[in-house]
Amino acid sequence: MDILLKNVHLIAEPDNNTIIQTNIVIEDKIISEISPTAQISAPEYVIEGKAHVVLPPPINSHTHLPMTLLRGYSDNKELMSWLQEDIWPQEGKFDRKWMTLGTKLACLEMIKSGTGGAADFYFHESVIGEVIKKVGMRGWLGAGILPSAFVDQGGLEFQMQEFHKTLKLSNESSLLNTAIAPHSQITVPEDILIQTADLAEQYKVPIMIHASETRSEVMNSEDKYQVPPVERLEQIGFFKENAKQIIAHCTWITQREVEILGKYNATIGWCPVSSQKLAYGGVTPIPELRSIGANVALGTDGTASNNTLDLWREMREAVNVISASRWDPALYSAENVLEDTCWTFRRNFHPESLLKVGNCADLVILNFNSPHLQPIHNTISNIVYAANGSDVHSLIVNGTPLMIDREVLTMDEDKTLDEIKSKVPELIQS
Numbered sequence: 517m518d519i520l521l522k523n524v525h526l527i528a529e530p531d532n533n534t535i536i537q538t539n540i541v542i543e544d545k546i547i548s549e550i551s552p553t554a555q556i557s558a559p560e561y562v563i564e565g566k567a568h569v570v571l572p573p574p575i576n577s578h579t580h581l582p583m584t585l586l587r588g589y590s591d592n593k594e595l596m597s598w599l600q601e602d603i604w605p606q607e608g609k610f611d612r613k614w615m616t617l618g619t620k621l622a623c624l625e626m627i628k629s630g631t632g633g634a635a636d637f638y639f640h641e642s643v644i645g646e647v648i649k650k651v652g653m654r655g656w657l658g659a660g661i662l663p664s665a666f667v668d669q670g671g672l673e674f675q676m677q678e679f680h681k682t683l684k685l686s687n688e689s690s691l692l693n694t695a696i697a698p699h700s701q702i703t704v705p706e707d708i709l710i711q712t713a714d715l716a717e718q719y720k721v722p723i724m725i726h727a728s729e730t731r732s733e734v735m736n737s738e739d740k741y742q743v744p745p746v747e748r749l750e751q752i753g754f755f756k757e758n759a760k761q762i763i764a765h766c767t768w769i770t771q772r773e774v775e776i777l778g779k780y781n782a783t784i785g786w787c788p789v790s791s792q793k794l795a796y797g798g799v800t801p802i803p804e805l806r807s808i809g810a811n812v813a814l815g816t817d818g819t820a821s822n823n824t825l826d827l828w829r830e831m832r833e834a835v836n837v838i839s840a841s842r843w844d845p846a847l848y849s850a851e852n853v854l855e856d857t858c859w860t861f862r863r864n865f866h867p868e869s870l871l872k873v874g875n876c877a878d879l880v881i882l883n884f885n886s887p888h889l890q891p892i893h894n895t896i897s898n899i900v901y902a903a904n905g906s907d908v909h910s911l912i913v914n915g916t917p918l919m920i921d922r923e924v925l926t927m928d929e930d931k932t933l934d935e936i937k938s939k940v941p942e943l944i945q946s
């Protein structure tokens with residue numbers, strides 16, 4: 517499929533705020549030319565883009581996609597009572613049917629808000645992968661490992677089977693990648709943590725884990741093991757040279773732990789909205805992590821604690837929470853957060869889809885012809901501080917248009933919404 521983007525404003529690299537007005541040609545899924553005179557005969561799609569800004573689509577670095585089913589189900593509660601009283605009883609009912617429906621809603625929301633892929637972390641991850649593949653997004657499928665969960669479906673054995681199923685899926689599709697995802701160092705026994713790190717090394721797949729999400733988790737770790745979570749993970753040999761790790765949250769880490777994460781070139785799946793909503797109190801030390809060489813990548817967490825998958829809104833919250841908590845509005849800039857949302861994950865996990873000639877065509881197009889996006893003194897400022905997911909005009913992933921001019925092409929939007937409206941009440945009442 518050939519696509520021509522005419523006269524768009526391309527954000528080439530966010531750090532130096534370079535924006536060029538150009539045409540972009542996509543041929544056979546590849547970006548074949550970026551220049552003001554680029555043309556192609558008889559393209560299937562032409563996007564006229566005087567008011568349009570083009571950049572690599574965000575990748576959500578940490579989420580639990582089927583949790584869309586519980587958006588708004590329970591708010592304003594402290595983490596453990598929120599989980600124990602409201603979330604876990606509902607989540608315990610999620611079988612393959614509900615996982616599929618929740619992921620469909622998540623994918624629809626992500627396409628409509630211009631997200632190109634997600635690093636997911638859940639159970640039944642092969643079911644989630646099937647939906648992601650079908651709609652044409654990119655997925656990093658973190659097969660959840662928590663021996664105490666889903667016991668009636670087989671517990672750890674079922675979870676390991678799911679990991680192997682996602683491996684098979686990712687071998688069959690260039691859009692999918694597997695990861696293994698032990699829940700956290702406090703909830704997963706040490707031998708299983710080590711086993712998962714060995715499996716990640718054996719199969720050369722990333723490993724995902726939650727760490728230092730709350731103060732009580734840190735205190736538990738210090739009581740039990742005399743060290744905080746990230747330090748303990750290093751002590752037991754969880755981090756390996758040359759491995760790819762996505763460490764979610766890191767809300768309450770020490771400078772020593774910042775150095776460990778930098779040493780192993782870890783990626784931090786930072787979810788500022790969820791952390792604030794659940795009143796974790798701390799703020800992940802993003803400037804320190806960035807300056808030591810860790811990779812900061814923005815995520816939303818699940819929609820029960822966010823409550824959206826809109827990474828444009830997340831960006832604004834991210835810069836503002838650093839400015840507010842650190843009393844310094846220059847410590848983490850709009851350019852920094854845009855880089856962490858649209859470039860960093862891709863650079864580390866899929867550089868062949870960065871927006872360059874010869875690469876797979878992944879692009880998101882924002883429509884700036886809106887009152888809240890005018891005037892344009894600084895394009896990146898408008899994206900970070902004023903845009904939201906509804907400003908996305910079109911989304912192209914791996915050369916395939918998933919949405920053009922807000923019409924979703926790889927899913928039936930109305931049917932999916934009707935299914936959600938009619939079926940979700942059954943889940944809650946069952």
Ligand SMILES: [Zn+2]
Binds near residue numbers: 579580637726764
């Ligand atoms: Zn999480």
